[in-house]
Structures are given as C-alpha cells and as structure tokens.
Amino acid sequence: MGSRARLTERLDGALDRLYLTNGPLVREFEEKLAEVAGVGHCVAVCNATVGLQVAARAAGIRGGDEIIVPAFTWVATAAALDWIGIVPVFCDADERTGNLDPSEVEALIGPRTRGIMGVHVFGYPCAMDELTDIADRHGLPLLFDAAHAIGCTYKGRPVGGFGAAEVYSFHATKFVNSFEGGAIVTRDAEFAERCRELRNFGITASGEIRSGGTNAKMNEAAAAMGLTSLEVMDELMDINTLNHRRYEKGLEGLTGVRVRGQAEGERANHQYLVIEIDASAAGIHRDEVHAALGAQNVLSRRYFHPSCHQVEPYRSDPARHAPRPLPRAEALAERVLALPTGSAVGPSEIDKVCDIVRRCVSARTPAR
Numbered sequence: 001m002g003s004r005a006r007l008t009e010r011l012d013g014a015l016d017r018l019y020l021t022n023g024p025l026v027r028e029f030e031e032k033l034a035e036v037a038g039v040g041h042c043v044a045v046c047n048a049t050v051g052l053q054v055a056a057r058a059a060g061i062r063g064g065d066e067i068i069v070p071a072f073t074w075v076a077t078a079a080a081l082d083w084i085g086i087v088p089v090f091c092d093a094d095e096r097t098g099n100l101d102p103s104e105v106e107a108l109i110g111p112r113t114r115g116i117m118g119v120h121v122f123g124y125p126c127a128m129d130e131l132t133d134i135a136d137r138h139g140l141p142l143l144f145d146a147a148h149a150i151g152c153t154y155k156g157r158p159v160g161g162f163g164a165a166e167v168y169s170f171h172a173t174k175f176v177n178s179f180e181g182g183a184i185v186t187r188d189a190e191f192a193e194r195c196r197e198l199r200n201f202g203i204t205a206s207g208e209i210r211s212g213g214t215n216a217k218m219n220e221a222a223a224a225m226g227l228t229s230l231e232v233m234d235e236l237m238d239i240n241t242l243n244h245r246r247y248e249k250g251l252e253g254l255t256g257v258r259v260r261g262q263a264e265g266e267r268a269n270h271q272y273l274v275i276e277i278d279a280s281a282a283g284i285h286r287d288e289v290h291a292a293l294g295a296q297n298v299l300s301r302r303y304f305h306p307s308c309h310q311v312e313p314y315r316s317d318p319a320r321h322a323p324r325p326l327p328r329a330e331a332l333a334e335r336v337l338a339l340p341t342g343s344a345v346g347p348s349e350i351d352k353v354c355d356i357v358r359r360c361v362s363a364r365t366p367a368r
C-alpha cells in the first residue's frame with residue numbers, strides 16, 4: 001500500500017482544497033503514470049473495466065462490431081466490451097505465454113472484425129511486434145488490457161506504450177492500487193483527448209458535448225492512494241522477484257509442476273505467482289492441490305478458470321464468440337494455480353506452501 005502517513009497527508013490536502021474528484025492529485029498521478037509507461041498521455045479512470053470501454057469507443061469500435069480477445073484472461077476483458085454491445089470473439093492462447101496466439105488472431109479476422117485487444121496475462125508481454133504487424137496490415141486498432149503489466153517491459157520498452165492505447169488496473173488486488181481505479185496510457189494526443197471527453201460525459205475542453213460519453217472519472221482519494229502505492233512499486237517488484245525465485249527453487253524437480261516464468265531479459269512485476277500442474281504427469285489434478293492448500297489455510301486461486309468462452313453469456317453462443325476451437329486456453333485453465341506472493345509473504349511461508357504442494361504431488365506421482 002505504501003506509507004500510510006503519506007496517504008493521509010495527501011487525503012488531508014484534498015479535504016483542505018475541497019477538491020474531491022478529477023483534480024490536482026489525479027493530474028499528478030496521470031503524469032507519474034505516463035512516465036512509468038514511457039508515453040506522452042495518460043487518462044486516469046474509475047476502474048479498468050470502464051477504462052477498456054472508453055478506450056474501445058475512442059478507437060471507434062461500436063456496438064455490433066467484433067473484437068478479438070484472448071479466451072484465457074480474467075472475464076472483465078470480455079465483459080467490459082460485451083456490456084457496451086461489442087462482440088468479443090475469443091482467440092486461443094499461446095501455450096508458453098498464455099497470451100493471444102498471433103496466427104490464431106489472423107485466422108479469426110472476418111468482415112465484422114473492428115479491433116484486436118491483447119492482454120498481458122500475468123504480466124507476460126504480448127507478442128507486440130507480430131500483433132502490431134497484423135493490426136497494421138488489416139487496418140485494425142490494436143488495444144491492450146495491461147491490468148497485470150504495470151512496470152513490465154517488452155524488448156526493454158515499458159508495457160503501456162504499445163498499440164493505440166493500453167489500460168492499467170489499480171483495483172485493490174492489483175500490483176499498484178488506488179482502492180479502485182485504472183488508467184488509459186497512449187502515445188497519441190488525439191486519442192487521449194477523445195478518452196478525456198468520453199470519461200466526462202462527452203464534454204469537450206471547450207465545454208460542448210460532442211459524443212455520448214460516460215462517467216469514468218477517478219476521484220482524488222483514489223489518486224492519493226495510487227500515488228502512494230506507486231512510490232513502493234519498485235520495492236514490491238524486488239520482493240516479488242525474490243519470492244518468485246524462492247518458489248522456483250522450492251518446487252524444482254517436482255514432476256508435472258512448473259512455475260510460470262517471465263519473458264527472458266525483461267523487467268517483470270511478478271504480480272502473480274502461477275504454477276501449472278499437468279495432471280497426467282503429476283498424477284494429481286490442480287483442483288486437488290488447490291483443496292489441499294485450502295485445508296491448510298493457504299489461499300490459492302484458480303486463475304483463470306474456467307476459460308472465458310466457458311462462462312455465460314459466451315458459452316451459450318459459441319458460433320458468435322468461439323468460432324474456432326480453443327484447446328490451449330482450455331488446457332491452461334485446467335492447469336494453472338496462483339499461489340500467495342507479495343510483501344506480506346515471507347520466505348518461511350513460501351517454504352511451507354512449497355512443502356504442501358510437494359507432499360501432495362509426490363504422494364501421487366506415478367512411478368517411472
């Protein structure tokens with residue numbers, strides 16, 4: 001969370017100014033975020049779900065249009081679009097990264113496709129070069145849901161500076177938090193201006209209403225928390241990196257279990273510590289390990305299970321939402337398990353968690 005004293009100081013400032021929303025703290029937060037993303041423009045919003053809607057509208061995507069999204073992501077990616085009538089069309093995952101498989105993206109492009117939205121799942125950056133090339137060749141806007149990826153890099157450049165725009169989330173459980181919040185970051189000044197209008201009921205800088213907007217504004221208390229949280233981002237990244245290493249060591253050599261890595265040579269926030277359990281090799285299904293951890297008061301999460309196309313309203317209309325098979329997204333959804341990490345989790349806790357996983361897997365692994 002960052003320093004509580006710094007937070008209350010900022011909140012007191014907002015109360016003294018009687019400036020409660022979309023004010024100086026939001027502006028300051030936006031400037032800092034633009035720096036983190038290495039871009040010229042940032043538009044803070046009340047949450048990333050609404051941020052994705054604003055970004056899609058700013059990119060000219062309308063109700064009835066189709067947009068290609070990954071099947072393996074948190075359901076908010078698809079729900080944000082579906083809620084405003086945009087049709088999410090699910091794309092299969094690249095086995096290793098969990099992200100959009102570029103060749104599948106290309107195969108899904110049809111006459112009603114109006115955009116592509118990648119998600120940097122667990123902070124692993126999408127195949128930006130390949131996706132940018134596909135989007136350019138087909139004249140489609142490329143957007144990124146960067147809810148997991150603040151602070152991460154792709155070929156040394158910060159995630160946040162790719163495509164038409166990227167959207168960060170600052171939900172309480174995310175790597176940087178503002179209680180609830182999000183931000184659209186972009187290199188394109190005009191795109192940012194459209195987002196600012198759409199964020200505030202469609203009101204332009206000169207005061208007219210040019211387009212049907214929404215209320216996506218961030219409030220000052222959220223910005224105060226966001227600024228305070230951002231101050232400890234690097235520190236938290238170091239802690240999470242150490243945690244990741246300790247989990248790797250702790251689970252090394254365990255048959256059928258793999259700690260998901262990050263892109264080679266890139267900066268990663270390790271917001272999520274995710275293991276994959278291959279039931280046939282390990283002799284035990286992920287759900288049983290999840291239950292065994294739960295029985296010992298260890299909270300693990302089946303992120304992301306089920307795959308998006310397997311939940312309503314998408315499941316009932318596969319012709320519309322899943323025109324091609326999604327075997328790798330489905331397989332990943334059966335294997336992944338997010339384990340505790342972050343600054344509240346120390347080495348001895350990690351050792352205990354690894355021990356529980358080790359014990360329940362070794363007891364079941366088929367002899368070789």
Ligand SMILES: *Cc1c(COP(=O)(O)O)cnc(C)c1O
Nearest residue numbers: 047048049074076077147169171
């Ligand atoms: C958390 C999350 C969102 C939604 O963010 P909110 O700020 O909670 O609206 C969107 N996409 C992904 C991948 C997420 O993990």
